[in-house]
Amino acid sequence: MQRYFLKDDLTDYQKQTISITGENFHHMVKVMRMKVDHRVFLVTKNQQAFIAEISAINEKEVLLNWVEDDNREQELPVNVTIASGLPKGDKLDLIIQKGTELGASAFIPFSGAFSITKWDAKKAAKKVERLQKIAQEAAEQSHRTKVPMVQSLVSVKQLIELSEEYDTCLVAYEESAKVGEDQNFVKGLKKLSAGGKLLIVFGPEGGLSKEEIDAFIKNGFLPCALGPRILRTETAPLYALSAISYHFELLHK
Structure with a gap:
């Protein structure tokens, strides 16, 4: 139906x-x-x-x-917000569509140092409106009981300010696996209880700059690797959401 x-x-x-x-x-x-x-x-x-x-x-x-x-439970037990550095082309459409199907609660696009794509301030509202419609259609298709909110474009500084609203904040960083932080993703999930709020940051195609990573870590974000392989900017959020679903919805059943 x-x-x-x-x-x-x-x-x-x-x-x-x-x-x-x-x-x-x-x-x-x-x-x-x-x-x-x-x-x-x-x-x-x-x-x-x-x-x-x-x-x-x-x-x-x-x-x-x-x-x-x-009365079937269709939502993840935790609230997951995906923050994506502006990617090229229609990759953000894909992240929001598939991320909604996988249970994300909200999406925050941000302008990273290595973001090639730039949003015209005059057209930003229309872009968010279109992305919100993608989220609603995906929520209908996947039988969600909640339509994820697509927030307005923010800067890294604004994103860090927003992080105060969350119980746990993670930043996906491909260099993390090289310095023994490959378990931080699991550690971050274990800190959450039902109803908790999780923010995960993903860089654009070029990744996050050292200055951005340093700023995130300084403000309480836990840097983490997502497995041994390097994932594309549109793949990483979907990997994370799938792992979160397994951890909270399947592992302990």
């Missing part, structure tokens, strides 16, 4: 008739060609998922009624 995210909490959703308009209406009627009695998953703003059945289709709205709650 198709999944749609609602903008409201709908605290009485089990008893009220639910109205769908706008983009979701268009997708249901024009793209999916849904009819009366078709069922979909709906997710409220407070992350309650449930199955609803279409009771009527009007010119500009679809009306639905609650059928049953969907």
Whole structure:
């Protein structure tokens, strides 16, 4: 069944008739060609998922009624934010799409010293809006109960300031494995408990400069390697999220 995210909490959703308009209406009627009695998953703003059945289709709205709650746990037990140094081309699209499927809670693009790509300040808001739409579509496809937030572009200094909001902060650094820091990734995960907030920083194609790494470490970030192989900037976040899922969702089952 198709999944749609609602903008409201709908605290009485089990008893009220639910109205769908706008983009979701268009997708249901024009793209999916849904009819009366078709069922979909709906997710409220407070992350309650449930199955609803279409009771009527009007010119500009679809009306639905609650059928049953969907109480399956679809989210990672910890909140993971991926900070990506601006990569070339459409690699950030891929990171956000696949990162959403793998359970990331938020994404922060940042301008690194070795970032070749630069964002025009006038167009940055539109870029974030488009990336947010990618995240929403990926969240619908992967049956998430939460759409990850794509934050505005920040500098390394601003990223370090934001790190105060997190329980654990890691920075992926390919040189770490050479100096005995290949276990720091696991150490960082072991510091987290359910509901904890984790920030992981990944450099752009050229990596992070020594000055950037020094600044991160000075401010409490733990440098870590992600296995023995060198990963591309678009691969590393997906590796990390997969490992986090294994550690928190599969290892102790």
